[in-house]
Amino acid sequence: MNIKDVAERSGLPAKTIRYYEEIGLIRPLRGANGYRAFRESDLHKLSFLGRARGLGFTIEECRRLLALYEDRGRASADVKALAEAHLQDMEVKIAELRAMQATLRDLVDHCAGDQRPDCPILTGLAGGKGKAAGCH
């Protein structure tokens, strides 16, 4: 299989696949012409990576997941720990976003949104009376 075939079948852009090889996530063979020659196992790994990335795992987390996936002697506890840590990361990010949202929504709700220049959003950002800061 050439790169375009695995790209289509895995749903990943060719650029991404080359990048994954560059950082050592996959090691496709090479044909006599210098072209990458992907095996089914490479395609399989790429699909795995695509799904893991789609769930928000970082590349380094994906690397560990892939290592666990290939390690027949793994303990499912290790996989679960990795996944739960990631769930926790997402929880934190959501909380941050929600906090920012709440603050901004409050400012927005007090803004007339008309042709006049008076704007509680701007005075809030300028450190006016409202509680505007987004300290984490």
Add this chain to the structure above:
Amino acid sequence: MNIKDVAERSGLPAKTIRYYEEIGLIRPLRGANGYRAFRESDLHKLSFLGRARGLGFTIEECRRLLALYEDRGRASADVKALAEAHLQDMEVKIAELRAMQATLRDLVDHCAGDQRPDCPILTGLAGGKGKAAGCH
């Protein structure tokens, strides 16, 4: 005021302040020694930027917000539109995170998390039976 003073007073790192000057968000004066000489108005802008960044606005959004802030003839509708667009962006991001969370949580809940190698998380990522993809 030298950079360290504005850094302390604005809560922004000196590196960030230099960066903001480099991209034209602020234009502090320069002393004879080449040092940046910050006015109160510069400090004020930096605090504004710090709060806007704290609410998750991108640098370019901050640039527009600052321009609106300095434009006495602005319409509050323009500010509100910018803020509401950002609220919408956050809404989308939260929804994405929640979707990923839900999928991963489902996989995690079916994982024993013990010393055995069988792991629904890995089989899910490998494209097994479960619904694992995180297509957006």
Add this chain to the structure above:
DNA sequence: CTAATCCTTCCCGTCACGGGAAGGTCAAGC
């Protein structure tokens, strides 16, 4: 033979800075 479509590597750009080197300046203490 040509044209189109692949493939390769290489390098720069993204976003919002952080780290650190090399070197100039300033204020305090001796």
Add this chain to the structure above:
DNA sequence: GCTTGACCTTCCCGTGACGGGAAGGATTAG
């Protein structure tokens, strides 16, 4: 006057996870 230490300056590289595009070789269809 001299040193010490805390400042300041610019410059360049690194981050994460790729995307865009150039320059050039390979393959395939007609």
